[in-house]
Amino acid sequence: MTDRIIRDIRFYELKPDNYNGQFDGILGNVYKNTSDTKHIGQRIARKLNELNFVSGIFDHVYVYFSPTLPDNEMKIQEKELDVRLKSVHYGIKPFVFNSFSESDKDKWVKETAFKVLNLLFQSDSTKTKIISEVETSIEKYKQEIAIFYKTKETKAYKIDLNYQIKPNGNPSKILLFFFDKKENVKRHGKVDLMHHEDIYWLVDTISVKDNAIILNPKKSSMADFVAEKYKTPLTIDIDTLEKIKQPLTTYKNNA
Structure with a gap:
């Protein structure tokens, strides 16, 4: 099936080298997320759906905060356990993200989600146009979209x-x-x-x-x-x- 729609954009974290204890990859252990983090991805995904955006073979985008990649560098994960998933690692140090205010964290997460989408669909101008339209709409209406x-x-x-x-x-x-x-x-x-x-x-x-x-x-x-x-x-x-x-x-x- 190659005509799936994006159902959700989710955020996770990768384990730092010096991390001690159990680690489940859920955002919030190393990178201190906000109460709205997961909803940001949901709003973007559902607005893309409304505009008939077709993602292809995958329908979930996972963004992994990476402490080892250089800041703002993105890397698409080569292998997935499920073809319906597409994972992208995004470089940001935990101390940098955690120093942000709540509103700045939400702003950063939103901007990162759109950067990841543009990376995944950069070869399709029709899709990047829809992504841009959704970004403009999200920026205008924010949580009330x-x-x-x-x-x-x-x-x-x-x-x-x-x-x-x-x-x-x-x-x-x-x-x-x-x-x-x-x-x-x-x-x-x-x-x-x-x-x-x-x-x-x-x-x-x-x-x-x-x-x-x-x-x-x-x-x-x-x-x-x-x-x-x-x-x-x-x-x-x-x-x-x-x-x-x-x-x-x-x-x-x-x-």
Whole structure:
């Protein structure tokens, strides 16, 4: 299979030569990451998905912080245990990274993720253009970047669903936008998610009945497992949504 999409960008660490004790490679033992580190990669990957970015044979990118490579030098790992993985080592000394403030760490991780992506796809100008678009969008909206998920349109209404991944440390959210064509009224609202990926199981079809928007879950054992954490189907009273004046498309912060 050569038409996979990037599902996640994850960050790990390599063991320094003088490290003592057990080592699992999870970021945070040597390089002191922030609470948002893993979400940075998730936002980038999901925004790339939205723009139909095809990565090829692999669908996960692993970035390994390396204490031995020269600073800012990148090296693609030659062999992988699974063809669905692509690993890149990135040189930075632990004391350098750990000296950064929380915001500077997040900025560095974000910039590093895009450098790695540009390295992996440097021979494809179409793909590097999409990467650049996503970088611009992430830079503009930061943690509040919205990722488009699904739309439903009839003669009477249009509904757009986007989602956010842990915006500003808050729960991930479904962003719902409703346009009543008959009344020419636009509304929006939010639904908290326990995990951003829950939206893929919680929302299969969208309908409107008795002045409520109904988000019907998928029918599968995994969807049933996720739905146990929520009251399903998710039902939103349209009158509780806030009226907005701007055009609906204003709120879709695509790159």
